Amino acid sequence: DGPVIIVGAGHAGYQLAASLRQAGFSDRVCLINDEAHLPYQRPPLSKAYIKGAAGPESLMFRPEKFYQDQKIELIAGRVAAVDRAARKVKLASGEALDYGHLVLATGARNRLLDLPNANLPDVKYLRILDDSEALRAIMPSKKRAVIIGAGFIGLEFASTARIKGLEVDVLELAPRVMARAVTAEVSEYFQARHREAGIRIHLGVQATSIEAEGGKVTGVSLSDGRHLPADLVVVGVGVLPNIELAAEAGLPVASGIIVDEYLATADPNISAIGDCALFNSPRFGGSLRLESVQNATDHARCLAARLTGDKKVYDGQPWFWSDQGDDKLQIAGLTTGYDKVVLRGDPANKAFSAFCYKGEELLGIESINRAGDHMFGRRLLGMHRSLAPEHAADESFDLKGALA
Ligand code: FAD
Known part of the structure; x- marks a missing residue:
């Protein structure tokens, strides 16, 4: 009260x-x-x-x-x-x-980058409206962006910057993009798509310093000894x-x-x-x-x-999305701990889903440009039900029927 x-x-x-x-x-x-x-x-x-x-x-x-x-x-x-x-x-x-x-x-x-020059005006983060406004305002005057971190936000920004005509390099310490959040199949798909768009993705590397002259960023040095020129750095490290x-x-x-x-x-x-x-x-x-x-x-x-008097255990069904270039990724469920991935559809057609299983139990579905599979996953998992892996892999199997 x-x-x-x-x-x-x-x-x-x-x-x-x-x-x-x-x-x-x-x-x-x-x-x-x-x-x-x-x-x-x-x-x-x-x-x-x-x-x-x-x-x-x-x-x-x-x-x-x-x-x-x-x-x-x-x-x-x-x-x-x-x-x-x-x-x-x-x-x-x-x-x-x-x-x-x-x-x-x-x-x-935002987790802040602990490097010299990380507080210069050309080093940006993306969490609040003011951050997005600031980036939108300076992008037209920038030519080369280095993005630190290939998580959702880093990659979403990378595709936007590329569409806006910037040269884009993305640095990621893990061996694949979005490694904490998606299966290897989905990481590989997005790596290929971003590379097709002209984005350079550098895996297994870290930024070791940000170089600047007269308060303006000139580049980023990497843990493998390379140096990338840049006039904009965007940090998305969680x-x-x-x-x-x-x-x-x-x-x-x-x-x-x-x-x-x-x-x-x-x-x-x-x-x-x-x-x-x-x-x-x-x-x-x-x-x-x-x-x-x-x-x-x-x-x-x-x-x-x-x-207001209706006490219930929280039992929400997780789901998430990310838009990168022309691709829409949607995730239903929590895929942590999966031991088997079954693909429905073909990545070559730019529309597929990765069904993630632990044993025979469906944990979650990562869908790329397949909203129907995503909605199916949310409904099925919301009902605490699973789908046999062979049905997931078989495109002729009617998913809607499995909800009945
Ligand atoms: P927030 O939205 O962070 O709100 C917390 C608020 O509390 C902030 O305004 C903060 O300033 C304020 N605050 C903190 N301390 C105090 C205090 N002491 N006094 C007063 N105010 C305080 N999620 C998706 O599902 N799909 C997406 O595609 C997606 N894209 C995203 C893209 C970006 C760029 C970002 C930043 C996030 C994205 N997310 C996405 C994540 C999603 O936005 C967050 O999970 C969501 O905003 C969490 O809501 P929240 O209210 O818990 O926290």
């Missing part, structure tokens, strides 16, 4: 506020926003937004009037401390707010969850803010959702921290239900 204070107005925070009102929550809802924009969608920042010319309003979840109509108090500022005994949060401005329930939806921040506020308030943290299967922290008056939450998942039998829109919004909906 009492006001719900939400720290962070990203995907999770926004969705929680909206879902609370939808579920009839009538007390105060305060959404504390430390970015200088109305709550907005992040995925386009490395995709359509950076490519196009649309203004920031194209990214906003809702116009300002929505928050007024719904009596969602958008409070500009940053929460500096939580006083659990007094059930108060303290903003950096000094203002204090009382909570009945506090929700940490603080997300994650994120760190924002757990400090929770830790300083004495809440248990590890590689995220630790919450149970209801998304509650050790303090019953505080929950954590989205990228910052390390949650206990009965479905996957362990602790998980995921970085996806699905995870953030499904967490938010589950918590809104609990706070």
